[in-house]
Amino acid sequence: xxxxxxxxxxxxxxxxxxxxxxxxxxxxxxxxxxxxxxxxxxxxxxxxxxxxxxxxxxxxxxxxxxxxxxxxxxxxxxxxxxxxxxxxxxxxxxxxxxxxxxxxxxxxxxxxxxxxxxxxxxxxxxxxxxxxxxxxxxxxxxxxxxxxxxxxxxxxxxxxxxxxxxxxxxxxxxxxxxxxxxxxxxxxxxxxxxxxxxxxxxxxxxxxxxxxxxxxxxxxxxxxxxxxxxxxxxxxxxxxxxxxxxxxxxxxxxxxxxxxxx
Amino acid sequence: xxxxxxxxxxxxxxxxxxxxxxxxxxxxxxxxxxxxxxxxxxxxxxxxxxxxxxxxxxxxxxxxxxxxxxxxxxxxxxxxxxxxxxxxxxxxxxxxxxxxxxxxxxxxxxxxxxxxxxxxxxxxxxxxxxxxxxxxxxxxxxxxxxxxxxxxxxxxxxxxxxxxxxxxxxxxxxxxxxxxxxxxxxxxxxxxxxxxxxxxxxxxxxxxxxxxxxxxxxxxxxxxxxxxxxxxxxxxxxxxxxxxxxxxxxxxxxxxxxxx
Ligand SMILES: Nc1ncnc2c1ncn2[C@@H]1O[C@H](COP(=O)(O)OP(=O)(O)O)[C@@H](O)[C@H]1O
Ligand SMILES: [Mg+2]
Numbered sequence: 001x002x003x004x005x006x007x008x009x010x011x012x013x014x015x016x017x018x019x020x021x022x023x024x025x026x027x028x029x030x031x032x033x034x035x036x037x038x039x040x041x042x043x044x045x046x047x048x049x050x051x052x053x054x055x056x057x058x059x060x061x062x063x064x065x066x067x068x069x070x071x072x073x074x075x076x077x078x079x080x081x082x083x084x085x086x087x088x089x090x091x092x093x094x095x096x097x098x099x100x101x102x103x104x105x106x107x108x109x110x111x112x113x114x115x116x117x118x119x120x121x122x123x124x125x126x127x128x129x130x131x132x133x134x135x136x137x138x139x140x141x142x143x144x145x146x147x148x149x150x151x152x153x154x155x156x157x158x159x160x161x162x163x164x165x166x167x168x169x170x171x172x173x174x175x176x177x178x179x180x181x182x183x184x185x186x187x188x189x190x191x192x193x194x195x196x197x198x199x200x201x202x203x204x205x206x207x208x209x210x211x212x213x214x215x216x217x218x219x220x221x222x223x224x225x226x227x228x229x230x231x232x233x234x235x236x237x238x239x240x241x242x243x244x245x246x247x248x249x250x251x252x253x254x255x256x257x258x259x260x261x262x
Numbered sequence: 263x264x265x266x267x268x269x270x271x272x273x274x275x276x277x278x279x280x281x282x283x284x285x286x287x288x289x290x291x292x293x294x295x296x297x298x299x300x301x302x303x304x305x306x307x308x309x310x311x312x313x314x315x316x317x318x319x320x321x322x323x324x325x326x327x328x329x330x331x332x333x334x335x336x337x338x339x340x341x342x343x344x345x346x347x348x349x350x351x352x353x354x355x356x357x358x359x360x361x362x363x364x365x366x367x368x369x370x371x372x373x374x375x376x377x378x379x380x381x382x383x384x385x386x387x388x389x390x391x392x393x394x395x396x397x398x399x400x401x402x403x404x405x406x407x408x409x410x411x412x413x414x415x416x417x418x419x420x421x422x423x424x425x426x427x428x429x430x431x432x433x434x435x436x437x438x439x440x441x442x443x444x445x446x447x448x449x450x451x452x453x454x455x456x457x458x459x460x461x462x463x464x465x466x467x468x469x470x471x472x473x474x475x476x477x478x479x480x481x482x483x484x485x486x487x488x489x490x491x492x493x494x495x496x497x498x499x500x501x502x503x504x505x506x507x508x509x510x511x512x513x514x515x516x517x518x519x520x521x522x
Contacts, residue, residue: 155338155344156343159346161330162312162334163335164330165358165361166361169360173346173357177348257347258390258391260391
């Protein structure tokens with residue numbers, strides 16, 4: 001039943017695709033190739049490989065591999081740093097007072113503007129790209145973690161105090177789980193931001209990856225290829241978000257249960 | 263073991279405790295009864311070191327209470343926020359036992375036996391949000407019992423359990439006090455209960471609360487839900503506590519303010 005209901009809600013997708021196909025064929029604009037041509041190019045470029053490699057071509061590995069590596073390493077690195085810093089700041093009002101102006105300033109700076117700066121400071125390629133991703137993605141993680149660590153139920157902290165929890169226990173068993181729902185909200189937002197910043201970093205400071213391929217195809221007037229890159233990025237974003245939700249649902253099962261009953 | 267002298271506390275301009283003095287001897291079970299809002303929870307939180315009172319002195323085992331004392335457990339009044347929702351009942355009970363140096367298996371055993379004592383032998387794997395309020399309260403009691411503190415503070419611990427379970431838990435507390443040498447300070451607004459479980463009943467006035475009476479129950483340690491409640495001594499004491507809680511004066515001046 002669930003599957004049927006989900007499929008029922010998807011009817012708009014083919015309708016839009018067909019409409020797009022009809023309009024682009026009638027218009028005959030080279031800049032707007034019909035979706036069938038785009039899909040054909042995507043198949044040729046990326047998905048006509050051998051079954052042993054899940055149909056992925058060398059091109060797919062060359063484009064997706066570096067991009068995904070950047071995306072995940074940047075995101076995970078930021079998650080570790082952001083959560084650790086966020087918990088520390090959230091638990092200490094004094095530290096929070098000190099760093100709050102810095103955080104407010106830092107998060108107001110649009111991360112793409114910093115690409116030239118990182119390029120000047122670091123090497124072209126991975127270091128500058130990672131720096132761009134980390135700097136852009138850390139704010140939602142940091143701010144959500146601070147908020148989560150700050151709003152731990154007072155009685156939970158008192159329970160930890162009464163039963164003499166060590167600081168490690170208090171952090172690991174009380175503060176972190178309390179903050180986890182907010183942390184996950186931050187991580188999810190950060191994941192979609194990381195995708196955007198990955199593309200930006202590859203366009204401005206890259207020599208490979210989907211972002212670089214996008215720039216290259218656009219400069220070479222390969223419009224179906226360029227559209228293929230855009231569609232691929234959209235699908236990638238959708239898949240990442242779905243996978244994340246799946247994990248979140250498992251890890252935060254207690255939270256959904258608790259919210260349902262109160 | 264516990265001596266409270268002239269305890270005063272105000273929330274802002276609002277004076278809640280107006281000089282409470284009482285003492286609890288080692289191994290004693292003292293029930294504190296008073297009208298709702300009179301400052302019972304405030305009193306308990308001061309003893310637990312969770313709140314710094316505006317004035318007065320609290321001595322525990324010969325030392326002033328400044329921070330939360332070791333070897334003390336509490337059953338909070340608000341059971342819905344007392345357990346960690348991200349842990350099963352068994353883990354909630356077992357977690358504090360790490361401090362006691364028990365290994366994983368022993369912690370688990372102690373948790374299971376405490377849950378069994380409160381009648382929740384089968385609920386160890388359940389999460390707090392899968393349980394009724396009364397069950398959560400019992401898990402919270404089990405957690406305190408498994409911890410084996412020398413001083414146990416209970417803030418209206420049987421508030422939301424059904425009558426039958428309540429009687430079982432009252433007997434359990436009496437039993438634990440007798441056999442594990444725990445000292446217990448139990449807060450309640452239920453007059454009948456205060457007399458049934460207490461070695462002594464301390465009656466507080468409306469806030470700013472002071473001790474209106476400190477009565478020995480003299481009912482002996484082995485009590486029975488039905489027989490004890492039929493005793494003349496029980497009936498008379500219950501009536502007297504009832505009058506005191508309603509703000510009246512005692513009819514038996516001899517037993518009033520009979521501090522130990
Ligand atoms: N944190 C607080 N801030 C301000 N007022 C409080 C606070 N806690 C309790 N009070 C007030 O103090 C009075 C006594 O509270 P409490 O000790 O919880 O009473 P009891 O447990 O006897 O019902 C109540 O009027 C309550 O509203
Ligand atoms: Mg209270």
